[in-house]
Amino acid sequence: MAMDFNSLTLGDLEYFEDQTGITFSAFDADTMSAKAMRTLAGIALYRDGKATSREAATDRARDLTLEETTALIKINDDEATVGE
Numbered sequence: 001m002a003m004d005f006n007s008l009t010l011g012d013l014e015y016f017e018d019q020t021g022i023t024f025s026a027f028d029a030d031t032m033s034a035k036a037m038r039t040l041a042g043i044a045l046y047r048d049g050k051a052t053s054r055e056a057a058t059d060r061a062r063d064l065t066l067e068e069t070t071a072l073i074k075i076n077d078d079e080a081t082v083g084e
Contacts, residue, residue, distance in 0.1 A: 012043050015054050037069055038062060044072040 005024075008016075013024045019039045027036070042051075042058030051057030061069070 008043070012047070012054075016040065016043065019058065037073060038064075041069045041072045 016027075016036075016039050017023055020033070020036050022033075022036060032040075038061045039058055041061035041064055042054060044057075045051050045060055046054045046057035051060055064072070
């Protein structure tokens with residue numbers, strides 16, 4: 001399942017900001033940190049029902065390979081999407 005960033009809930013956005021220290025309005029996909037990638041992958045895992053909480057999903061995302069992470073966080077020239 002893929003979702004665009006506009007479908008993220010306010011809770012997802014707040015979680016992202018709390019975990020990364022980056023305001024979502026300042027997020028830049030071209031310079032995404034590993035922490036931002038892990039957090040977004042965790043949100044994707046949580047939203048896909050693969051974890052019972054955002055925290056558990058973000059912990060699980062630590063073990064994803066870069067290939068698995070980029071499959072969850074699809075970023076192209078026009079927009080960034082999160083999900084499978």
